[in-house]
Amino acid sequence: MAYDAIILGAGAAGLFCAAQAGQRGKHVLVLERAPTPGKKILISGGGRCNFTNIGAGPANYLSANPHFAKSALSQYTARDFLDLIESYDIAWHEKTLGQLFCDQSARQIVAMLLEECDKAQEAGGSVEVLCDQDVTEVEHTDGCYLVTANGKLHGAHSLVIATGGPSIPKMGATGFAYDLARQFGLKIVEPRPALVPLTLGGEDVLFRDISGVSADVEAKSDKTTFREAALFTHRGLSGPSILQVSSYWRNGGTVAINFLPDHSDGWLLGAKRDHPRSSLKAILKEHLSDRLATILSEKLGVQTELGNAPDKALRAAEAKLARWDFTPNGSEGFAKAEVTAGGIDTSELSSKTMEAKNVPGLYVIGEAVDVTGWLGGYNFQWAWASAHAAARAL
Structure with a gap:
C-alpha cells in the first residue's frame, strides 16, 4: 500500500501527528524502533506524564531562532491539549508553575493517543503503527519516499521525522x-544534553559532601535565572533550578546561585545589629539546612560572633551568598538528560508547517528540531504543537 505519509517514531510527536493526519482522512504508517509505542511518555513525570504547561509560550523555549516556535504554539495551545485530555475523562492536577500531570498514570496518555489514531477510520483515513522496526534505508525518488524497515519496502508521498534526540539512550x-537530516542536506545545530545534572570538580568538589541536601534558590546561567530548588549530589548539582539553567550553560561557563533570594541588601548587617552574639552559621541555619549552613559558613570564613565581625567581612559574605559562582566541569551527559538542545536547524524548516523548505514532503517535528523547552511540560507541548502543524499540512 502507498501511504500519504510515513512517520518515523511513535513517541509523543509521532503518534499525535499520525492521529491528527489520520483524522483528516490521510493514510499514515508509523514505524517505531522500540517494542512498544510511547516509551518516553511512560517514564515522564515519575510515571504520571507532565503532559503540558498551562502557561506555555515562545519565551519558554530555547532555539537559535527564538521566534520559530511562535506559529506552531499559537496554532495548538496547552488549552487545546487539555480539552482533549478532558474529553477522555483523564483526571489531572496542576503542580507548581503551571505543570499539569495525570492523577493516575502516563499510560492513559499513550492509550488516548492510540485511540485517537484509531479514530482515523471514522474520517476515511487510517493509521498503522508498527513497532520493533529497524529502518535501514530511506530514499526520495520521483516525489515518493521509500523506507526500508525489517527488509520490507514502504512508500509514501511525505515523510515525517519524529525520532527525537539522543537523550536517554537506555x-x-x-x-x-x-543522520536523516544530513542525508537530505539539512543543517544541524550541534546537539547537547539539556535539562541535565551538572558535575563539579576543583574547589567545588567539597559540596559533594552534602549530597542529598536541597535548597530553594535562584540559579543563573547566561543571563537566564530560575527560582526553584537546587539539589547537591554525589557528582555535583541537580534539582529543578539546575536542570533549567543547564540548557543555557556551556562548557567553561559558571552557574551563579543566590542561596537567599528573599533577602534584601544589608540583611546581614541587620542581623549583626539585632543578634550580635549569634554566629553566621546560626543565622544561616534559620533559613537553610544545617549541613548547607555549616559548609557555607566555613567557606565564608566568618567564625566570630556577628558583633565582633567587621562590616566589610559581612558585606562580602552577603554578596557571596547572593552570587555563589560554581564552575561545573561538565554534565551527566545524554544518559541523564531529559531532552536534547540543538538539533535540526529551524532555518531549514517552515515554522507554519514544519516542512523542509528545500525538500518537498519532508517534515521534522518534536525534539529532533532545534527547539528546547523548559522543565515542566513545555517539551510535550512543543511535541503536540509541532505535530499538529505538520499534520495540517500533510
Whole structure:
C-alpha cells in the first residue's frame, strides 16, 4: 500500500501527528524502533506524564531562532491539549508553575493517543503503527519516499521525522534524526544534553559532601535565572533550578546561585545589629539546612560572633551568598538528560508547517528540531504543537 505519509517514531510527536493526519482522512504508517509505542511518555513525570504547561509560550523555549516556535504554539495551545485530555475523562492536577500531570498514570496518555489514531477510520483515513522496526534505508525518488524497515519496502508521498534526540539512550534514543537530516542536506545545530545534572570538580568538589541536601534558590546561567530548588549530589548539582539553567550553560561557563533570594541588601548587617552574639552559621541555619549552613559558613570564613565581625567581612559574605559562582566541569551527559538542545536547524524548516523548505514532503517535528523547552511540560507541548502543524499540512 502507498501511504500519504510515513512517520518515523511513535513517541509523543509521532503518534499525535499520525492521529491528527489520520483524522483528516490521510493514510499514515508509523514505524517505531522500540517494542512498544510511547516509551518516553511512560517514564515522564515519575510515571504520571507532565503532559503540558498551562502557561506555555515562545519565551519558554530555547532555539537559535527564538521566534520559530511562535506559529506552531499559537496554532495548538496547552488549552487545546487539555480539552482533549478532558474529553477522555483523564483526571489531572496542576503542580507548581503551571505543570499539569495525570492523577493516575502516563499510560492513559499513550492509550488516548492510540485511540485517537484509531479514530482515523471514522474520517476515511487510517493509521498503522508498527513497532520493533529497524529502518535501514530511506530514499526520495520521483516525489515518493521509500523506507526500508525489517527488509520490507514502504512508500509514501511525505515523510515525517519524529525520532527525537539522543537523550536517554537506555530508552533506545539515538541521533538517527540527524543522520536523516544530513542525508537530505539539512543543517544541524550541534546537539547537547539539556535539562541535565551538572558535575563539579576543583574547589567545588567539597559540596559533594552534602549530597542529598536541597535548597530553594535562584540559579543563573547566561543571563537566564530560575527560582526553584537546587539539589547537591554525589557528582555535583541537580534539582529543578539546575536542570533549567543547564540548557543555557556551556562548557567553561559558571552557574551563579543566590542561596537567599528573599533577602534584601544589608540583611546581614541587620542581623549583626539585632543578634550580635549569634554566629553566621546560626543565622544561616534559620533559613537553610544545617549541613548547607555549616559548609557555607566555613567557606565564608566568618567564625566570630556577628558583633565582633567587621562590616566589610559581612558585606562580602552577603554578596557571596547572593552570587555563589560554581564552575561545573561538565554534565551527566545524554544518559541523564531529559531532552536534547540543538538539533535540526529551524532555518531549514517552515515554522507554519514544519516542512523542509528545500525538500518537498519532508517534515521534522518534536525534539529532533532545534527547539528546547523548559522543565515542566513545555517539551510535550512543543511535541503536540509541532505535530499538529505538520499534520495540517500533510
